[in-house]
Each structure stands twice: as C-alpha cells, then as structure tokens.
Amino acid sequence: MAIFFRQLQGHTFNGNLADLLAEQQRFRAQQFSGLMEIENSNSICIVVVLAKGETVNAYLLQEEARLPTVLLENLQRWEDATFSVRSLPLSDVATRLLWLALDSQPGPCFEIRGAKDWQDWLNACQDEHVTGVVEIHSEACDGFFYLHNGQRLENESIFALQENLYSQVPFQAESSPWKVRLNTPRPETLAWQSLHLRVGAGQWFWHTLNRYQRIAGQRLTQILTHHLLPTIREWDWEIGPSSNTLEDRHFFARPSLAAEAYRALFMKVGEQMGIVLGSQLAQRFLSQAFEQIPPGERSVLTSHRLLPAAFVD
Amino acid sequence: MQPSRSTYIKWGSAAISLIWLAVYVWFYRANPFGGPAYDYADNWGIDLLTFVPALAAAGMATLVALQYQPGEIPRRIWLTFAIGWWCWVGGEIAGMVYDYFYWDTAYPELTLIDLCWSAGYILFGLALFYQFRAIYAEEEKNSTYLYLTLCAAALILTLGLTYLARRSGLGEDVSAFALYLAILYPVFDLVEGGAALWLFLLFRRGKWGRPWWGLIAFAIADSISIYFWIGGDEALSQKTVDILYLFSDTTYVGAYLIVALAFLSHYYMLQWPPASPKPNRP
Numbered sequence: 001m002a003i004f005f006r007q008l009q010g011h012t013f014n015g016n017l018a019d020l021l022a023e024q025q026r027f028r029a030q031q032f033s034g035l036m037e038i039e040n041s042n043s044i045c046i047v048v049v050l051a052k053g054e055t056v057n058a059y060l061l062q063e064e065a066r067l068p069t070v071l072l073e074n075l076q077r078w079e080d081a082t083f084s085v086r087s088l089p090l091s092d093v094a095t096r097l098l099w100l101a102l103d104s105q106p107g108p109c110f111e112i113r114g115a116k117d118w119q120d121w122l123n124a125c126q127d128e129h130v131t132g133v134v135e136i137h138s139e140a141c142d143g144f145f146y147l148h149n150g151q152r153l154e155n156e157s158i159f160a161l162q163e164n165l166y167s168q169v170p171f172q173a174e175s176s177p178w179k180v181r182l183n184t185p186r187p188e189t190l191a192w193q194s195l196h197l198r199v200g201a202g203q204w205f206w207h208t209l210n211r212y213q214r215i216a217g218q219r220l221t222q223i224l225t226h227h228l229l230p231t232i233r234e235w236d237w238e239i240g241p242s243s244n245t246l247e248d249r250h251f252f253a254r255p256s257l258a259a260e261a262y263r264a265l266f267m268k269v270g271e272q273m274g275i276v277l278g279s280q281l282a283q284r285f286l287s288q289a290f291e292q293i294p295p296g297e298r299s300v301l302t303s304h305r306l307l308p309a310a311f312v313d
Numbered sequence: 314m315q316p317s318r319s320t321y322i323k324w325g326s327a328a329i330s331l332i333w334l335a336v337y338v339w340f341y342r343a344n345p346f347g348g349p350a351y352d353y354a355d356n357w358g359i360d361l362l363t364f365v366p367a368l369a370a371a372g373m374a375t376l377v378a379l380q381y382q383p384g385e386i387p388r389r390i391w392l393t394f395a396i397g398w399w400c401w402v403g404g405e406i407a408g409m410v411y412d413y414f415y416w417d418t419a420y421p422e423l424t425l426i427d428l429c430w431s432a433g434y435i436l437f438g439l440a441l442f443y444q445f446r447a448i449y450a451e452e453e454k455n456s457t458y459l460y461l462t463l464c465a466a467a468l469i470l471t472l473g474l475t476y477l478a479r480r481s482g483l484g485e486d487v488s489a490f491a492l493y494l495a496i497l498y499p500v501f502d503l504v505e506g507g508a509a510l511w512l513f514l515l516f517r518r519g520k521w522g523r524p525w526w527g528l529i530a531f532a533i534a535d536s537i538s539i540y541f542w543i544g545g546d547e548a549l550s551q552k553t554v555d556i557l558y559l560f561s562d563t564t565y566v567g568a569y570l571i572v573a574l575a576f577l578s579h580y581y582m583l584q585w586p587p588a589s590p591k592p593n594r595p
Contacts, residue, residue: 211451214386214447215386215387215447215448215521216387216521217381217382217385217386217387217388218381218382218385219380219381219583219585220582220583222585223582223583223585274518274519275519275520276519276520276521276582277516277519277521278515278516278517278518278519278521278522279517279518279519280515280516280517281448281515281516281519282519288451
C-alpha cells in the first residue's frame, strides 16, 4: 500500500479505529513526525501528516487530487471495520515537504530518463524561475524538493533511497525513469505560509548577521549565535545557527509556532546586537536586513508580527 | 551568581583608575617634590602620571585589535586607532625628553612632539573614518580618496583660520608655521571630538562606542586650553583659571584611562567561549 517514501519500511498493520488511535498516541508519546497511510478495501486512501506527534492535517487521495479532509469523519463513513495502515516516522524536513506537496496544486506527471534530461529540466526551471514542490517517484527513490525561483533549496530537499533519507539528488544511483510532478503551492495554505516564514526568517537572519559581522567581526558574531543555543536547546527546536545561517530543520505544526520560535531567536539577536552596538544601530541593521528580504517573504513575516521594531529595546 | 574573574578585573581597573586620577590631582596641587614652587621633579612626576595611562590605552587598543583576524573591518579600525595612541605615547615620551633638554628655554617651533601629535590625530581621524564607513556604507568600498579630501579640507580650513588669527593679532610672537600648528590641534579636536560625539550618540549604551569616549574627553580638555590660549583667561579670576587648568589636565589623563578601560571591557567581550547565557522562554 505504500504511497510516499516507498523505500522506507515503516510499520504496516491491519486494524480498527482503536488501533489507529493507539498508533497516533505512540507518535505523540515519542514526538515523532511522519505520516500514516490508511487504506480501506475499496482502495480509498487517506494520508495523515504528523508533526512531533501532533496531527497537522489529513488528505484524501483521489486519482490526481489531494483533498484536505477530516480523518474521523471519513473513517466513520467507511463500511469496513478494519483497514490497512502504514505508519512511517520521518525526519521533520521530509514530513514538512510532504505536507507542502499535499497542500499544493498537483501538476501533470511526466517522465524523465537519465541525468542529461534531468539537468535540462532543472535548467529550464531555473530560466523560468519556477517555484513549486517537485515530487519524484521511481523504483529506487522517492523524494521531494522545493524550487524557489528556479533554485533548489538544499534545506528543503529530501530523497528516500535504500531505507535512508538524503538531501542530495541521488540520480546517478539508478537507471529507471523518474516520474516527476511539479506541485504549485497555494498561498492560502498553512504549509506554504510556514515555508515562506521559514525562508523569510532565514534570509533575515543571514542578512542581519552578515551586516553585524562586517562591523563587529567574526568572533562577536560567533558569540551572538552562541547565545541563541540555550533557547534552542530548551525548546528542543531543530534549528542550527551556523555560518550566519539559520538552518531550520524543525517541523512546526503551525506557522504561529514557528513565528514564536523565530521571535524568541530574533529577540536574542536584537538583545546581543544592542549590548555591543547599542539599540539604535541594532534597530537600523535589523531594518536594513529586513528590507533586503523579497516582498513575499517579508509580508508573511509582517503578518506574524516579526518586525525589526519588535526586537530591540 | 558569583561575579566572574573578568568582572573583578574590570571593576578593579576602574577603581585603580579613579585612585590614579586622585593621586594625579593631589600631585598637581601639592607639588610634593618642589615645595611651593613647581619644578622639574614635579613636572617629571606629572609626566609619568600621564605617560602610564597613555601606555595603558595604546597597549589595550593593540591587544584588542589583534583579537580580530587580518582583513576584518574591526581590526582595521582598532589597529589604526591603536597606532594613533602609540603616536601619542611617543608624544608623551618626546615631551619628557624635550623637558629635560629645554627646561630652562623655549621649545623649538617644530618638535618631535608636534609630529607625534599630528600623526596621532591623522590616525584617529582615519580610524573614525573607517568606523563611519562600516556603519553607513552597506558595501565595502575603497574610499581612501574621500579621507584624503577630508584631511586636505581640514588643512585648508586651518590655513584660513591661521590667516584670520594673524589678522586679529593672535600669536604675534610666533612664526606663521607655529601659529598654523597651534590652530591645527583645535581644528582636529573639533572635528574628531565632534565625530566621536556623533558615534557616542549612535552607539549610546553599546559597548562598541566606548573607546571613542576618550576622544570626546580629549576635545573637552583641549577646548579649555584653547579658550585660555585665545585670551579667555583674562575674563576669569586666577582661582577659576587654576581650577579650569586642573580640570583640563585631569580630564586629559582621564581620557587615556577611559580609552584603556573601554578596550579592557572590549577585550573581555571578545573572550571565547563566552559566559553561558541564561535561557529565556518566549
């Protein structure tokens, strides 16, 4: 029954609603992110996405469409008392990309054969500044990655191959054709807002720290990022500030949760910059960096009140 | 939480600085070596009490500058600033040497002291220029020409002021060159003190701005001397003049101490790994 990340084994069983809820409870207890694929005897399939044990959304798969749905309502309508379930804990990056793909408008599926075709297609995407989630299925590899104005985002890429997850495209590893689909994100969805928030916060962080490093030097910039670590550790966020980038590999179930995390981190950034450069210059550099973010990401940050003025005393 | 070793050192140094200033004031007023008359030994004591803070300022500035990697903007700013302080240390040493040789006669018109002061001022100006460029220019650009233009403007302004001073009867007993030099210092003081004040307003409580406070203190100290030089002392009582001279000279020593303490604080700010910060939940 495996639909997504078929190369990964997961836990497959036949069970009823109670068994499904028990499995969800297991995810919650272990704070797993991942997916559950539930299929009845009529081959109707629902995919549930979980972030750190919390159910994010469920999707009814109908031919080419993925429709957001309420899991329990569907299960109650099904005549079968039991159904087959495949639960698969995944990395946060893999799960949130799957969420983004399921929340997007699926495009037509096409085949790519060989590395040359693949590179040609990527080049065409780059030329046309394509934005969307690319979904790949082949015998040996399933994967997703996000194209942002034609550029593949390294932190938003995941490929399942031989029971493992990779962030690099493992094209050379196999010879079978790839079924590729470009999913166009819907701006109104939470998955898209989460992504834009993540990208925007990352860019803001990068511009701010680069500017700070230019005036205060490498050592003080390292000290600044060092001061972010206790907050990150305390909340178990999978966020790594290194080399002036904010590598966010955490799956926040809602954009508001991500915004809270970024707010806490930018508070620390503002505080540390204020100690060294004074609040006026800290404010100025945060504002300058904010202006460098593309308008789309900036408006998502603004809508979550992530504004330069909020982070300096 | 127990205060760290660096906190003890910083506060200890601040306390020593205050004691140093108190000793300076006492020395200045009491003339302990020469009885009622100010003599060479007293002058030597005052010079030494000024020289040590100057050495501390230059040494701490150099230590901080060397904490940064070659090519980093802060290294360029603080190293230029530090070399400026070394020039002034050279000026203090030259002053002591000239006092030894010219105690009973006037100094020559152009001395090594003047060269050291002037070089120091030019380097402070360059450090200030680098600092402003780091703040206001978003991209790094080669703007050496801009700095040279500013220097030329200051020199031409001084030339104009020298001409005006001559016409109004100031410095009649000295050559035009000596008058030019005498006016150049206040011009530098005004420009660099003003620039440092601007940085003070920009950085406010930020630790980065503190080394510049020293230049503001020097500008204050020198402005009193300049005021007297242009005849301001004639309007004041002798007691007021004495108090203002004491204030000016103490501020001058205090300026060195401010720079040394600011760089000491800066040095500890750069220590890696930093003291573990407290986590705060959002």
